[in-house]
Amino acid sequence: MIQKYFPLDKNYILEKAQLDQQEELITYLIQFSKEFYLSQYNPLGIVDGTIKSIQSHETQYTDRLEEFYRNLAAVYRFKFGQNQLEFLFDGDDHYTKYVQDWAGTFKKWLVSFCMKPNFLRAVLELTVFYPEGKKAELAENRMKTFINQHFELKIYKYRGIVRKLA
Template identity: 75%
Template sequence: MIQKYFSLDKNYILEKAQLDQEQQLIVYLIDFAKKFYLTQFNPLGLEDDTVKRIIAHKTEYTDRLEEFYRNLAGVYRYKHGNNQLEFLFDGADHYEKYTVDWVKAYEEWLVDFCIRPNFLKAVLELTVFYPEGRKAELAESRMKAFINQHFELKIYKHKGIVKMKVA
């Protein structure tokens, strides 16, 4: 990680906390989406081929959701970030506090996201049904478009995050 500024900048500490939690939180997203789908769209517990695949799925590969996770982490830093460390009077260090804050916000966002069928469908396509080729790219694009629409932000690789202009 290339640091351009003061090493104790809040955003660097927050980014490190987010990257350290990446694997664990992507697995949480996949498991949460599967449980959410089963409770919302199959409350009677009927087993068809789709439900059987969801139940049988073991979360092993998370690489298809890494870009989504990193974009979401970037949005969180954009919305909650500044470079000023706050005073902590409870004895915790900043890394621990930012980790707890990030995990809490992430879990709350997932509840809101999973209510939207397009998001849930994209997560299941990328993980449980794991399409190859073009179909996977479309699901990944839907995930990025979801972030753009939900937060009214546009994410660029080189320019960073920019607030969308609403016409």
């Protein structure tokens, strides 16, 4: 993968921090989505086939959500990234600060994402119900469309991220 930042750009450190947390945060995303679904859509705890599937699901793979995670990380760099390192007076290095900032923002965003039924449905389809073929592609596309609509951006494979014009 070719990186197109300036040398000594803060975004190199930020991107490394995001990629190093990928597995951990995707696993968190899956667990949080399942718990959120159970608490919001099954508050009485009635157990049927769907609920049994969600409760018995063990997260063993995260590959179906990697593209979503990387797109979300890119949006974060686009919105909050700068090319100049800031002065840190608390003794932490920049990598540690970016790990904490990204994880905190990711978890905060996740709460608002889960309020949207389409997001929850797509996460559960890609993980718990793990469809094959067209359904998986539709869920992956739904995740990308969700990012585009939520942040009012358009993500292009080769052109990068562009703000939507009103």
